[in-house]
Amino acid sequence: MPLQGLENTDKNSILTEKPQHIAIIMDGNGRWATAQGKPRTAGHIAGAEAVRRAAEAAREAGIRYLTVYAFSSENWHRPQEEVNALMTLLVQHLSSELPLLLKQDIRLRTIGNVSLFSEEIRTALQETLDKTAHCKSMDLVLALSYGSRDEITRAVRSIIKNAAGTDNLQITEETIAAHLDTSFMPDPDLLIRTGGEQRLSNFLLWQMAYTEFYIITTPWPDFSKDDFQKALVEYSKRNRRYGHV
Ligand code: IPE
Numbered sequence: 001m002p003l004q005g006l007e008n009t010d011k012n013s014i015l016t017e018k019p020q021h022i023a024i025i026m027d028g029n030g031r032w033a034t035a036q037g038k039p040r041t042a043g044h045i046a047g048a049e050a051v052r053r054a055a056e057a058a059r060e061a062g063i064r065y066l067t068v069y070a071f072s073s074e075n076w077h078r079p080q081e082e083v084n085a086l087m088t089l090l091v092q093h094l095s096s097e098l099p100l101l102l103k104q105d106i107r108l109r110t111i112g113n114v115s116l117f118s119e120e121i122r123t124a125l126q127e128t129l130d131k132t133a134h135c136k137s138m139d140l141v142l143a144l145s146y147g148s149r150d151e152i153t154r155a156v157r158s159i160i161k162n163a164a165g166t167d168n169l170q171i172t173e174e175t176i177a178a179h180l181d182t183s184f185m186p187d188p189d190l191l192i193r194t195g196g197e198q199r200l201s202n203f204l205l206w207q208m209a210y211t212e213f214y215i216i217t218t219p220w221p222d223f224s225k226d227d228f229q230k231a232l233v234e235y236s237k238r239n240r241r242y243g244h245v
């Protein structure tokens with residue numbers, strides 16, 4: 001169904017259907033804080049509020065999957081103090097946001113190598129995953145200790161392990177996709193990156209083969225529902241060809 005109420009300015013192209021899956025690289029927290037003379041962690045605190053706004057906006061727009069890049073496999077190399085602050089924020093928000101997730105019928109899921117987190121975090125995560133498992137209106141997918149190369153490496157290992165002892169090692173694109181952390185959802189239609197950097201930073205490399213990119217300089221803590229709407233309008237004007245004519 002075309003996006004309601006959105007005018008397509010290019011009369012030669014067909015209105016692109018509403019995205020089913022939006023992925024977001026939430027970048028610019030640190031720079032936002034530094035510009036205000038605050039510690040980087042203040043940016044992460046404000047960034048967590050922006051996640052709530054984005055999830056609400058996506059839910060209101062009827063987006064089925066929203067994947068947010070919260071912590072990359074490379075982010076472990078940041079100063080211990082910053083990593084600890086991010087972990088504390090995660091645990092706090094998992095419990096404080098639960099009522100809102102339930103009220104809005106949003107299921108929380110994760111992708112990434114969550115086994116690297118502490119037991120306290122894994123327990124808090126599992127509790128929210130379980131309590132929202134019945135929710136059906138939207139999946140909010142947190143990419144945690146996520147790196148695309150790590151994900152693909154784990155997938156290849158798992159394919160080989162499954163085939164061990166058999167003479168049946170068939171690998172197709174579908175086999176690989178089915179072993180990725182994202183196997184439960186379609187590829188992203190739209191990628192939003194805040195903070196202005198024009199790169200993927202190891203996010204969903206396989207899955208974004210034909211994703212539309214929308215990059216804005218706004219730092220993540222300032223991301224508003226209006227910014228989300230603008231991304232949808234921009235997406236509706238794109239002409240996705242998938243290599244065809
Ligand atoms: C994104 O903001 C949040 C995480 C990576 C956890 P940054 O912390 O990368 O902020 P900048 O890019 O340094 O401004």
Ligand code: IPE
Binds near residue numbers: 072197199
């Ligand atoms: C990407 O941001 C990771 C997350 C948003 C969690 P980074 O700030 O880590 O990416 P680079 O270092 O600018 O590529």
Ligand code: MG
Binds near residue numbers: 027028029
């Ligand atoms: Mg950054």
